[in-house]
Amino acid sequence: MLAPAALAPRAALAPDAAPAPAWLARLEGVSHAYGRDRAGATAALSDVTFGVREGEFVCVVGPSGGGKSTLLGLLSGLLRPTGGRSLYQGAPLEGPGPERTLVPQSGALFPWLTALGNVEFPLRTMGAPARERRARALALLERVGLAAFADRYPHELSGGMRQRAALARALAAEPRLLLLDEPFSALDPETRARARAELLLAWAGDRRAVVVVTHDVPEAALLADRVVCVAGGRIAGEFVVALPRPRDPSAPAFAALVTRLEGLIAEGAAPSPPATTGDWQI
Amino acid sequence: MSAKGPLSLALLVALWAALSGLASSPLFPTPWAVAHACVQLSADGSLPAALGLTALRLAFGYGLALALGVPLGLLVARSPALSALVSPLLLGTSSVPSICWLPLAILWFGLSEAAIQAVVIVGALVPVAMATDAAVRHTPDELERAARTMGARGARLLATVTLPAALPGIVSGAKVGWTFALRALLAAELLFVSGGLGQLLETGRDVGDTRIVLGVVVVLLALSRASEWLLFGRLERLVARRWGVAA
Numbered sequence: 001m002l003a004p005a006a007l008a009p010r011a012a013l014a015p016d017a018a019p020a021p022a023w024l025a026r027l028e029g030v031s032h033a034y035g036r037d038r039a040g041a042t043a044a045l046s047d048v049t050f051g052v053r054e055g056e057f058v059c060v061v062g063p064s065g066g067g068k069s070t071l072l073g074l075l076s077g078l079l080r081p082t083g084g085r086s087l088y089q090g091a092p093l094e095g096p097g098p099e100r101t102l103v104p105q106s107g108a109l110f111p112w113l114t115a116l117g118n119v120e121f122p123l124r125t126m127g128a129p130a131r132e133r134r135a136r137a138l139a140l141l142e143r144v145g146l147a148a149f150a151d152r153y154p155h156e157l158s159g160g161m162r163q164r165a166a167l168a169r170a171l172a173a174e175p176r177l178l179l180l181d182e183p184f185s186a187l188d189p190e191t192r193a194r195a196r197a198e199l200l201l202a203w204a205g206d207r208r209a210v211v212v213v214t215h216d217v218p219e220a221a222l223l224a225d226r227v228v229c230v231a232g233g234r235i236a237g238e239f240v241v242a243l244p245r246p247r248d249p250s251a252p253a254f255a256a257l258v259t260r261l262e263g264l265i266a267e268g269a270a271p272s273p274p275a276t277t278g279d280w281q282i
Numbered sequence: 283m284s285a286k287g288p289l290s291l292a293l294l295v296a297l298w299a300a301l302s303g304l305a306s307s308p309l310f311p312t313p314w315a316v317a318h319a320c321v322q323l324s325a326d327g328s329l330p331a332a333l334g335l336t337a338l339r340l341a342f343g344y345g346l347a348l349a350l351g352v353p354l355g356l357l358v359a360r361s362p363a364l365s366a367l368v369s370p371l372l373l374g375t376s377s378v379p380s381i382c383w384l385p386l387a388i389l390w391f392g393l394s395e396a397a398i399q400a401v402v403i404v405g406a407l408v409p410v411a412m413a414t415d416a417a418v419r420h421t422p423d424e425l426e427r428a429a430r431t432m433g434a435r436g437a438r439l440l441a442t443v444t445l446p447a448a449l450p451g452i453v454s455g456a457k458v459g460w461t462f463a464l465r466a467l468l469a470a471e472l473l474f475v476s477g478g479l480g481q482l483l484e485t486g487r488d489v490g491d492t493r494i495v496l497g498v499v500v501v502l503l504a505l506s507r508a509s510e511w512l513l514f515g516r517l518e519r520l521v522a523r524r525w526g527v528a529a
Contacts, residue, residue, distance in 0.1 A: 076431050077431075078431065096430040097431070097433060098432050098433030100431060102427070103428070104424045104427070106424060108425050110425060111447075112447070121442070122432035125434045125438065126433060153523070155524075155525065169432070170432070173431075
């Protein structure tokens with residue numbers, strides 16, 4: 001059932017022709033270099049234009065060190081562009097905020113708080129009353145299957161539980177844009193499948209925009225509306241996944257899609273990408 | 283205090299009793315003679331008064347050192363300019379026993395409480411500030427970053443993330459500071475007449491009564507162990523439980 005339309009090039013969206021949903025967050029010609037000596041530092045990203053629409057699920061794939069995490073940092077406002085503009089809802093981004101929650105690869109749970117305390121943290125900073133805070137945090141832990149572990153400290157949880165707790169904590173902040181940096185990389189295959197399903201549920205239920213950085217192409221194909229390949233500090237390719245949800249990873253159509261995606265990513269991530277526009281015609 | 287505490291204490295007392303029995307000299311009193319002297323000193327009020335004064339000075343000086351040292355360490359950790367200025371000073375000061383400041387403190391403040399407190403505060407503040415500085419700098423950045431993307435900032439970020447994250451390091455620094463404060467205080471009390479356990483030690487020497495001298499040493503030992511147990515035992519257990527590590 002894989003029609004050619006399943007992999008539509010970006011041009012098919014024709015953002016200038018039809019009124020596409022508004023950009024929730026957008027990087028316009030953004031460059032970022034780490035290090036104090038900006039002039040001498042190598043750029044992690046150079047002249048990147050990237051946007052996320054309201055309610056969109058975007059996966060960012062590409063080789064390690066290609067600038068994927070820098071992209072998330074810029075979208076969150078934790079990193080400032082050294083060139084270009086980063087915008088949120090059309091206005092320049094001044095810094096991080098709870099409407100754009102970032103979950104780093106490790107989860108970054110607070111070791112001095114229990115799972116419940118961690119999930120309550122954003123509710124506390126938002127000033128929710130104690131009773132409501134507790135109830136909402138417990139509901140979120142329930143949602144990620146950790147209700148029985150509410151009173152455990154992070155070091156008492158497994159790697160998979162920690163990442164789920166970190167997801168619950170990020171959801172507690174009620175972000176419009178959820179940014180996840182390799183959220184499932186430390187999980188075993190079964191936990192991984194379950195965590196993905198939880199994330200899809202969380203996304204489908206709230207229709208918040210989600211950007212996930214991942215190494216795993218089948219994962220990107222399973223989750224995303226749009227897959228963006230970042231390599232060598234540039235957008236090396238971008239395409240829309242038009243397969244209807246729920247997607248069945250065991251279906252031949254899905255396998256064919258993944259194979260083509262992998263081919264395109266390998267091509268795009270090559271040192272000299274064939275298409276300078278970053279779009280593929282399929 | 284481990285389960286072996288009472289056993290090693292009993293062993294110490296037995297060894298002491300055996301050696302003092304062998305020596306059979308007024309210069310080496312038996313545990314019972316020392317205990318008797320302690321009871322006498324308690325009855326006439328001199329030991330409780332000295333203990334009270336020493337404990338009060340310690341509480342005040344150490345409390346102030348904590349109240350100043352933790353914020354100072356935090357500032358140094360967060361300001362590269364201040365760190366360049368203050369870190370060598372802290373490092374230098376930490377290599378000099380704080381009692382060395384007593385003569386200067388006496389010249390500045392006279393034979394007063396202020397002179398004693400100056401020595402105690404300098405002694406405790408330096409390790410507390412240095413430990414806080416190191417603990418804050420070694421906290422993974424990602425904890426604060428995550429908190430900032432969840433809406434925490436400013437003083438709230440400091441109180442709810444930065445300081446708790448640095449707690450294990452701060453607790454071990456506070457423990458070192460406590461030991462340093464006690465040492466500095468006893469040295470100061472020995473050096474000039476000011477009441478307290480240090481002076482009681484000197485009194486024992488003046489009257490040539492080894493029972494008083496040893497009695498005060500035993501009381502100091504008990505004070506030090508008890509305070510560490512009461513002040514830091516709880517905190518260390520808390521850190522161990524939450525972080526899954528020993529402080």
